[in-house]
Amino acid sequence: KNFPPGPKWLPFLGSGLQVVKLKKKTGYFLTASAEMAKVYGPVLGLKVGKEKLVVVCGPKEIKECLMSDDLAGRPIGEFYNLRTWGRRRGILLVDEDFWHDQRRFILRQLREFGFGTRNMSTLIEEEAQELVDYIHQTINNNDSVIFTSDSLFSVPILNTLWKMLAGVRYNPGDPKMKELQTILAELFSNILMVGATFSHYPILKYLAPEKSGYRLYVNTHLRLWEFLHKELEFHKKTHVSGEPRDFMDVYLDAINSSEKLSNNYTEEQLVAICLDLFMAGSETTSNTVGFCFLGLILNPEVQRKAQEEIDKVIGKSRIPTLQDRPNMPYVECVALEGMRMFGARALTVPHRALRDAQLGGYCIPKDTLVVVNLYESMGSPDSGYEDPEAFKPERFLRNGRITVPESFIPFGYGKHRCLGETLARANLFVFIAYLLQRYNFTTVADHPPPKEWREGGDTGTKTL
Numbered sequence: 284k285n286f287p288p289g290p291k292w293l294p295f296l297g298s299g300l301q302v303v304k305l306k307k308k309t310g311y312f313l314t315a316s317a318e319m320a321k322v323y324g325p326v327l328g329l330k331v332g333k334e335k336l337v338v339v340c341g342p343k344e345i346k347e348c349l350m351s352d353d354l355a356g357r358p359i360g361e362f363y364n365l366r367t368w369g370r371r372r373g374i375l376l377v378d379e380d381f382w383h384d385q386r387r388f389i390l391r392q393l394r395e396f397g398f399g400t401r402n403m404s405t406l407i408e409e410e411a412q413e414l415v416d417y418i419h420q421t422i423n424n425n426d427s428v429i430f431t432s433d434s435l436f437s438v439p440i441l442n443t444l445w446k447m448l449a450g451v452r453y454n455p456g457d458p459k460m461k462e463l464q465t466i467l468a469e470l471f472s473n474i475l476m477v478g479a480t481f482s483h484y485p486i487l488k489y490l491a492p493e494k495s496g497y498r499l500y501v502n503t504h505l506r507l508w509e510f511l512h513k514e515l516e517f518h519k520k521t522h523v524s525g526e527p528r529d530f531m532d533v534y535l536d537a538i539n540s541s542e543k544l545s546n547n548y549t550e551e552q553l554v555a556i557c558l559d560l561f562m563a564g565s566e567t568t569s570n571t572v573g574f575c576f577l578g579l580i581l582n583p584e585v586q587r588k589a590q591e592e593i594d595k596v597i598g599k600s601r602i603p604t605l606q607d608r609p610n611m612p613y614v615e616c617v618a619l620e621g622m623r624m625f626g627a628r629a630l631t632v633p634h635r636a637l638r639d640a641q642l643g644g645y646c647i648p649k650d651t652l653v654v655v656n657l658y659e660s661m662g663s664p665d666s667g668y669e670d671p672e673a674f675k676p677e678r679f680l681r682n683g684r685i686t687v688p689e690s691f692i693p694f695g696y697g698k699h700r701c702l703g704e705t706l707a708r709a710n711l712f713v714f715i716a717y718l719l720q721r722y723n724f725t726t727v728a729d730h731p732p733p734k735e736w737r738e739g740g741d742t743g744t745k746t747l
C-alpha cells in the first residue's frame with residue numbers, strides 16, 4: 284500500500300519488460316529509470332522478477348534515502364555480493380551492527396598502514412613513479428606505441444590497495460596481476476549493481492546458466508576467492524604475532540587475540556573483507572582516473588591549464604607530492620570533474636529496507652531494495668550542472684577557491700559512505716599531477732576515443 288508509483292507489474296515478470304524496453308531505447312538502466320521518473324515521479328517503484336526495487340532520482344529524496352537508518356541495510360541473497368557470498372560458507376556477514384563494527388575496525392587498521400597518512404602519500408607516489416618509469420621504458424623500447432587507459436592505470440591503482448591489504452605489489456604484465464585484472468574487469472563489465480537477470484529470476488540459474496550470467500558470476504567469484512585464499516595461506520605461514528606487516532596480519536592478530544575480540548573475526552571474514560575492498564576500490568578508482576584523462580585529451584585547453592599550474596607550483600626540478608594538493612586547485616578540480624563524470628554513470632551500491640520505512644511520502648516495505656541513481660544527481664540535464672556532458676573543471680572554482688554543490692556525491696553519504704574515499708582522492712591527484720608534469724596526452728588518429736560508456740561508470744577502452 285502506498286508503494287512508490289511505476290510501470291504496471293505483470294505476473295512473474297513484474298515491470299521487467301518495460302525496463303528492458305526503455306533500456307534498449309535509452310542505452311542504460313540509469314537513463315531508463317531517469318526517463319521513467321519523469322512520468323512517475325522522483326521515487327520510482329519497480330518489481331523485477333521476485334524483487335521489489337525502488338530507484339531514487341530526485342535530489343531531495345536522494346538525501347532522505349542516504350540519511351535514513353531504516354534504509355541502511357545491504358541486500359541479502361546469493362547475488363548480492365561478496366559479503367553474502369561469504370555467508371554461503373557459513374558466515375553471517377549481512378547483519379548491520381556486525382558490518383559497522385567491521386567497518387570501524389577496517390578504517391582504524393588501514394590508517395595504520397597508510398590511509399590518510401604520510402605513508403599513504405609515499406606509497407601512491409612510488410606507484411606513480413613506477414608508472415612514469417614504465418611509460419618511459421616502453422616509449423624508449425618501441426618506435427611507436429599506443430597506451431590505453433585500462434592498461435596504464437589498473438595495475439598501479441590495484442597496487443596501492445593491495446599493498447595496504449597484503450603488502451604485495453605487481454609489475455604491469457605480471458601474469459598474477461593480469462589474472463586478477465581480468466577477473467575484476469569481467470565482473471564489472473558483466474554484472475550490474477542492481478542485480479543480474481538470474482538474481483531477479485532465480486529459475487534461470489537452472490534453465491539458462493550461461494545466458495543469464497550465472498555461470499560467469501559463480502566462476503569469477505570462485506577465482507577471486509581462490510586468489511585471496513592463497514595470499515591468506517602465505518600470510519598464515521609467515522606472520523609473526525604482534526608484528527603486523529599489513530592489514531591481513533592485523534586481522535590474523537585479531538583472530539588469534541587472547542581477548543578474542545568476538546566471534547566476528549574469522550579467516551573467512553577476512554577474505555570476504557578483502558574481496559569487498561577489491562571489488563569496491565579497484566575498477567571504481569581506475570575508471571575515474573580514466574574519465575579524468577579522457578577529459579584531458581578531449582579538451583587540450585584544460586590539459587594546458589593544469590600543466591601551467593603544475594609548472595608554476597612545482598616546476599620541473601622536483602616531483603609532485605600529495606602535500607601539493609592544497610596549492611593546486613585546478614588539478615584538484617580536474618580530479619573532481621572526473622569523479623562527477625564517473626558518478627554520473629553509476630548507481631550507489633543497493634540499500635535494503637531494514638524495516639517498513641518512509642521515503643518521499645511513500646511506504647517502502649521491509650526488504651525492498653533501494654538504489655540511488657547518481658546520474659540524476661550529477662549528470663542529467665536536470666542535475667543543476669550547466670552543460671553536464673562537458674568536462675569543465677572550472678565549474679568547481681569560485682574566485683580561485685574550490686566549491687562543490689550539495690548534489691556532488693560521487694562517494695554517496697550517510698552510514699554507507701564510501702570507505703575508500705581518502706585513498707581514491709589521493710590516488711587521483713597524485714597520478715594526474717605526476718603524468719601531466721611529464722607528458723602531453725592526445726588521441727591517436729586511427730583510434731578515436733569512445734563515445735559510448737558502459738553502465739557502472741566504465742569509460743570503455745581509450746587510447747592515449
Ligand code: HEM
Nearest residue numbers: 563564567568571631632693694695699700701702703707
Ligand atoms: C573514485 C573511486 C570510488 C568511488 C567513486 C566510490 C564510490 C562509492 C559509492 C557511491 C559507494 C556507495 C555508497 C552508498 O551506497 O551509500 C561506495 C561504497 C564503498 N566503497 Fe567506494 N568508491 C571509490 C573507491 C573506493 C576505494 C578505493 C575503496 C577501498 C579502499 C572503496 C570501498 C568502498 C566500500 C567498502 C564501500 C561500502 C561501504 C559500506 O557499505 O559501508 N571505494 N563507494
